[in-house]
Amino acid sequence: MSNSAVEHHEPEWEVSPWPLIISVGILFLLPFSFALYFVYDQPMLSVISLGIGTPLIVVSIIGWVKGSYADIAHHGKEPGYGLGAMPFFILAEAFIFIAFFGAYWVLRLTAPEWPPAGTPHMASTTPILMTIVLVASSFTIHFGEMALAKDDKKGLLFWLIITIVLGSIFFGLSAVEWKHLIHSGFSFDTNLFSTFFFSITGFHGSHVLVGLSAFLCVLFPLLAGRVSHTFVKSVSVYWHFVDIIWFFVVSQIYFW
Amino acid sequence: MSGKKGFGTTLKEWIFTTDHKRVGILYLIGSFAAFAVAGVIALIIRMELSTPGADITDPNTYNVMLYFHGAAMILGFQIPALTGFLANYLLPLQIGAKDVAFPRLNALSLWLFWMGIVLALLTFVIPNPPDIMWTGYPPYSIVSPGNTAFYTFTVLIMGFASIAGGVNLLTTIIYMRAPGMRWFKLNMFVWCTAAAFIIQLVFVPVLGSAVTMLSFDKYLGTHFFDPSAGGDVLLYQNLFWFYSHPAVYVILLPMLGIMFDVIATFARNRIFNYKVAVLGGVGGIVLMSGEVWVHHLYTSGMPDWIRIGMMVSTILISIPVGICVISMVGTLYRGAIQYKTPMLYAVGFIFLFLIGGLTGIPHAVAALDLHLQDTHFVVAHFHYVMAVSGTFAVIGGTYYLFPKMSGKMCNEGLGKIGFALTFIGSNLTFFTMFLVGLDGMPRRYFDYSHMPELASLHQIITYGAFILGLGVLVTFINWIHALIWGKKAVDNPWGSKSLEWTTTSPPGPGNWAEVPDCTNFDPYAYGED
Secondary structure, X not given: OOOXXXXXXXXXXXXXXXXXXXXXXXXXXXXXXXXXXXXXXXXXXXXXHHHHHHHHHHHHHHHXXXXXXXXXXXXXXXXXXXXXXXXXXXXXXXXXXXXXXXXXXXXXXXXXXOOOOOOOOOOOHHHXXXXXXXXXXXXXXXXXXXXXXOOOHHHXXXXXXXXXXXXXXXXXXXXXXXXXXXXXXXXOOOOHHHHHHHHHHHHHHHHHHHHHHHHHHHHHHHHOOOOOHHHHXXXXXXXXXXXXXXHHHXXXXXXX | XXXXXXXXXXXXXXXXXXXXXHHHHHHHHHHHHHHHHHHHHHHHHHHHHOXXXXXXXXXXXXHHHHHHHHHHHHHHHHHHHHHHHHHHHHHHHHHOOOOOOOHHHHHHHHHHXXXXXXXXXXXXXXXXXXXXXXXXXXXXXXXXXXXXXXXXXXXXXXXXXXXXXXXXXXXXXXXXXXXXXXXXXXXXXXXHHHHHHHHHHHHHHHHHHHHHHHHHHHHHOOOOOOHHHOOOHHHHHHHHHHHHHHHHHHHHHHHHHHHHHHHHHHHOOOOOOHHHHHHHHHHHHHHHHHHOHHHXXXXXXXXXXXXXXXXXXXXXXXXXXXXXXXXXHHHHOOOOOOOOHHHHHHHHHHHHHHHHHHOHHHHHOHHHHHHHOOEHHHHHHHHHHHHHHHHHHHHHHHHHHHHHHHOEOXXXXXXXXXXXXXXXXXXXXXXXXXXXXXXXXXXXXXOOOOOHHHHHHHHHHHHHHHHHHHHHHHHHHHHHHHHHHOOEOOOOOOOOOOHHHHOOOOOOOOOOOOOOOOOOOOOOOOOOO
């Protein structure tokens, strides 16, 4: 379509290759590799598909984040819509968990016996430890945010690294617990409780992982001296949301 | 077409674009591609059903075609065409924004939607394609040899695209309105799509969770829907319809919105009862959309008190929908109506939507629905209320926006022929389907040798479907013809008062040279000059 008649506008159409590349990456990473492995029994092709998808996504995320920071540097100020969008995003995220918890409550409250046969005794030390770590990380990222409000980039860096470490410890504890349970014969397909235990803690864990990745997208530009106030605030809101969901997980799955 | 730029640059500017207008047009192309393929599949289904017995396909292929037709039409055509193409193209123009809040995220939504289309189209080349309808009910979807994973991921990818689009455009509406653009000066289309996006944000994740559980059950051995281990098959149906009934309103609301704007423009009239339509109609639909889903499960087994409660709420939701239709018809009243092609589609839309809405009432009544459930009557009802109404809204909306998008005018004569064919074809097909359904023809059946007396009616339906297909073909030809040989369009060919017509046709990057001042603006200020 011709744009010769619009010379009085900004002359250039804005472009970014990353959305298209990341979409192709997602196509290979998720549907293709999953279907090749589980439906068509082709583990080798599945790994190849993962190998195509993952670098496409990683490269796109790096390019995208770089582009965003370059935009901020170019325009001098941030439009700051990110924080305004977070409530809508979190609303949608919350409903993923509402669906899983809703299913859990319905099936648990109509079950003839609970816990169903085959459920081992769960040690309560790990979830308590995980709760402490995750709540602490919510505080540390808030301290980081407060440091940034005073334009103290070093303070932000300090608290951000502590938050990333705490988040990784949480994730590690979760992984060790999963490994231990699966090793003791309590796996995805054991019974109804294992179904919900692994899917809900797994979904929560995936959110922790997304949060950690987002922190890395703050960390690397910060090491180069660049920072986006909106992005830090948005990631922080997301992290608090992940923390709040954890209270539901720990109270409904571990201590009920 | 651009004089100085080479083809490579133009191509790069299109596929890497983050501009909301180009993203919208790419949504349009993708959704009409899905529509065309799913439409051809529908014609094959109709050819199979035109006589009793097996004719041109086999039962398994037939199931795969039903899956593809449903999934592609709803997830690949209706939702992206209405909330992707129309909302992306029109909404920032109507609120006076230079672009959406997150242009790159917008492009991501677009390309994820295209990947969803690719996944859906792969149905025809992969071994063991999904054969589980677009509903994917367990236990069949779990025991079937078909590829349930592709179904799950099609829904997840398109769902993520919807959520990202919803977050993006809601943020745009709230933070990027032009100065002076107050809430009650917004076009009906803006209100309607905003409402649709709120519904999407709440309900799409639930569908995502449901189909994820489905694949977990099938491939990881979990027990969500496995009664032998304490799971519940009905849980899936509830989660699925908890999204999929509101999805009807996700489709309906932008449809109403674009038709409101077309009607106001061509009737040269204010929206009748604007505030009542916004608060009572659109707001009422949003508030009630999540409380009616169980009417899809009247025959699935439930206590009577739930049936009666859901029957009441289902009948109640016809009130806000009715308010919107009254506003539409009221806008026509004493208007200076011009029957240009988009307006013909709008009037056709009202007619088809009324038939669809009124035949919904027997379905809401549990006692009648027990008889009608899973017959062709249901098929006819939802094709009237969302399929052909939605198609009319999308085609009418595309005709309406065509001069703005391309800078070219469509041929009115071809447009009217296309309208007549689609209108006659739709009614011939789907009204006859009501009769077949009342006679007891079950839906999803491959063969009806046990009721050969329905063959003549089925033949009429098949003829109707081909007339409908011909109408759509004429419409496509008209658009392609106009793109190449169409007359040049002026900035405001329809004489609309709406903000999108104040910029050039087609608008350049950034939409306006400077942000429009909307202090004295009113999108429906007809009859004042």
